[in-house]
Amino acid sequence: MKIVIPVNENSNETTVCASFGRAPYFLIYDTKNQTEEYVKNLAADAQGGAGIKAAQFIVDSGADALLTVRCGQNAADVLNAAGVKIYKTSSDKVDENLKDFAEGKLEAITQFHAGFHGRQ
């Protein structure tokens, strides 16, 4: 299965990014082949609808799950429609999250924020 995590850098030194839609990169981890791929998030600089655009990317990547600190309602609508499961990260370390996810320790996110829309 494919797992996506929003990250701050495009290397295995990176930490999890607190933002989903405006994260600089996405880490796509394939559990079958145990490969990791870092992809630039083209939605990061979007004027509006960044979460929607980022969610479209996640859907197109064929991901099964998204591990994230938080997620906006619009992005969640896209991911839910596509059947991508959304889980809350347990720390800012990528490896720990992948391990916790594999052990079934991560919880599904059910509360989505209304979106920041330019506010911090």
Next chain:
Amino acid sequence: MKLAILSGKGGTGKTFVAVNLAAVADKAVYIDCDVEEPNGRLFLKPTDTKETVVTTLIPQFDGTKCTACRKCVDFCRFNALVLVKDKPMVFTEICHSCGGCPLVCPEGAITEIEKPVGVVETGQSANVHVVTGCMNLGEASGIPVINAALSQDLKDSELTVIDCPPGTACSAMESADYADYCVIVVEPTAFGLHNFKMVYELVTVLNKPCGVIINKADGEYHEVEKFCDEHNIPILCRIPYSSKLASLGAGAQVASLYDEKTAKLFHDLLTDIKKEVHS
């Protein structure tokens, strides 16, 4: 004469100035373009009100024609469209009603339908024709409601007072662009000056003549006057802080109708603005 009442930040006294200017005129149209929080009507209390729904167009997809080619999704620069499981989804609050997606759809699968985004209320308050734009909660843009409110201006109006949204965003720009003259209400504080400079820049870009009202004009801060002096911006009047005005305001009363001194102040102000506009 169409006057836009502007300020860089909320709470400087735009509505106070706007409703009082309208109230002291023989006849006026007051248009509340602060569509996110229109409050002029709380003071003017118009009667015989009528509401008109404002709509914008959003795309609707014909699933039998759509081939999931994605052209509409790729085209939408506002990211209001996505394609999930070969079905397009639209985020109506993000959509800017640009009308582009039906044009790029090669299958003719997209038509546009109307979506309500707010209402415009019209009514009468003594000598003032009151127009209030009210945007629905959660909408991305107030522009359609602002334009609908401005279109309710009376053709033969001698004085139209436009109560603009605070700040310098598109909504303030759209409201001010309709006017012949801009009245900028400023608070004499460092914060007030900073925001005033931004509004002044906007007014300059729009190429509108303008004048300044310094509200709550007490204290030792003279930087606003200095800036006006350096840029040849006329200071139309200074309104000192008064607990009487604050109390009338808190009671949702138009101060000019209850206080002679205030009535005279706004009467003189209106005369001065007329002179400025015709000079």
